[in-house]
Amino acid sequence: xxxxxxxxxxxxxxxxxxxxxxxxxxxxxxxxxxxxxxxxxxxxxxxxxxxxxxxxxxxxxxxxxxxxxxxxxxxxxxxxxxxxxxxxxxxxxxxxxxxxxxxxxxxxxxxxxxxxxxxxxxxxxxxxxxxxxxxxxxxxxxxxxxxxxxxxxxxxxxxxxxxxxxxxxxxxxxxxxxxxxxxxxxxxxxxxxxxxxxxxxxxx
Numbered sequence: 001x002x003x004x005x006x007x008x009x010x011x012x013x014x015x016x017x018x019x020x021x022x023x024x025x026x027x028x029x030x031x032x033x034x035x036x037x038x039x040x041x042x043x044x045x046x047x048x049x050x051x052x053x054x055x056x057x058x059x060x061x062x063x064x065x066x067x068x069x070x071x072x073x074x075x076x077x078x079x080x081x082x083x084x085x086x087x088x089x090x091x092x093x094x095x096x097x098x099x100x101x102x103x104x105x106x107x108x109x110x111x112x113x114x115x116x117x118x119x120x121x122x123x124x125x126x127x128x129x130x131x132x133x134x135x136x137x138x139x140x141x142x143x144x145x146x147x148x149x150x151x152x153x154x155x156x157x158x159x160x161x162x163x164x165x166x167x168x169x170x171x172x173x174x175x176x177x178x179x180x181x182x183x184x185x186x187x188x189x190x191x192x193x194x195x196x197x198x199x200x201x202x203x204x
Contacts, residue, residue, distance in 0.1 A: 005064070005160055006064055006065065006066055007066055009064070009159070009160055010043065010044060010064045010066040010067040010070060011066070011070075013043060013044070013067075014043065014044040014046070014067075014070055017043075017046060017105075017106060018044070018046050021187070021188055022046070023049075023050070025134055025187070025196065025198065026046065026047050026049075026050035026105065026134070027050045028198060029050070029103070029105060029132050029133070029134040029198050030047060030050040030051050030052060030055075030103065030132065031052060032052070032130065032132070032200070033051065033052060033054070033055050033100075033101040033103065033130065033132060034052070034054035034055055034056075034100055034101065035054070035055065035056060035057075035099075035100030035101065036056065036057045036058075036059070036098070036099050036100050036101070037051075037055055037057070037058050037059070037099060037100065037101040037102060037103055038058070038059040038061065038085075038092065038094065038099045038101075038102045038103075038121070038124055038125075039058055039059070039060055039061065039102070039103040039104070040061045040089035040092075040102070040103075040104050040107050040111075040117060040121070041061070041062065041089065041104060041105065041106065041107025041110070041111075042058075042060035042061055042062040042067070042068075042071065042084075043062060043064070043067045043070075043071070044067050044070035044071045044074070045060075045070070045071030045072075045074035045075055045078075045082075046074070046105070047103065047105060048071070048074040048075060048077070048078040048080065048082075049074065049077075049078065051078065051079075051080050053079065055080050055101075056080065056081065057080065057081045057082075057083065058080050058081070058082045058083070059083050059085045059086075059092075059094060059099065060082050060083065060084045060085065061084075061085060061086045061087070061088070061089055061092065062084065062087070063087040063088060068084055088111075088117075089104075089107070089111050089117035089120060089121070090111065090113045090116040090117045090120060091120065092120045092121075092123070092124050094124040095124070096123055096124065097124070097125070097126040097127065097129075098124050098126070099124050099125050099126065099129060100125075100126060100129050100130075101125070101129055101130045101131070101132065102121045102124075102125055102129070102130070102131040102132070103131075103132050103133070104121075104131075104132075104133045104134070104135070105133070105134040105135070106134065106135060106136060107135070108133065108135050108166065108168050108171060109135060109136060109137065109162050109163045109164070109166055109168075110159070110160060110161050110162045110163070111161075112161060114166070114171060115171070115174070115175065118171060118172065118174075118175035118177075119175060121175075121203075122175060122176055122177065122203055125203040126203070127203060127204070128202060128203065128204075129202070129203045130180075130200060130201070130202055130203075131172065131177055131200070131201045131202075131203065132199070132200050132201075133168060133172065133197070133198070133199050133200075133201070134196065134197070134198050134199075135166075135168035135196070135197050135199075136164070136193060136194065136195060136196055136197075137163075137164070137165070137166050137167055137168050137195060137197055138164070138165045138166065138167050138195070139186075139191060139192070139195040140184075140195075141191070144191045144192060144195070145165070147191075147192045148164040148165050148192045149164075149165055151164060151192055152164045152165055164192055164193070168197045168199065169182055169184075169197060169199060172199065172201050173201075176204070177201035177202065177203060177204075178201060178202045178203075178204050179199060179200075179201050180200045180201055180202050181199065181200040182197065182198070182199045182200075183197070183198045183199070184196070184197045184198075
């Protein structure tokens, strides 16, 4: 799994999640962020073009070295200064209350100790700081959810632990964030993979 995880999967994710159809979703989820933002699951920097002008610095957290290399061009083309600060969302090497915002796109589905990662985000976000997230997850339609549960074991093996049945809103609320806005609907593509949640939450 080491070679696949480090050399193959980052390219697959870059291709699959970098299509034009995702651009609007990324712009919408990044809208309203400002100042210093920590982004967990930075990947190949697909969110860089979506960051608004008010964002000055991004602390990027990404385990795959290839993902960080693939991000170099997007970082160079952006107005945002990027610091790669860590490998895992569950252990952020940042001071308490040091960030104005946080961003996660298609990441909460994969982190094994996701509750710990969300607790870390709350720790590094200042009071009143905003957490914006774009995630796929458990669909409301019973027939789709049944297929998600059937497919999930294979999905986790092929996509480095990615779950199809996590509920991102429930996870964020359970971590102590106050949900400010949620939009949920199917995007284009096979329904087990494309029930998307775009949300904004406040660190109280």
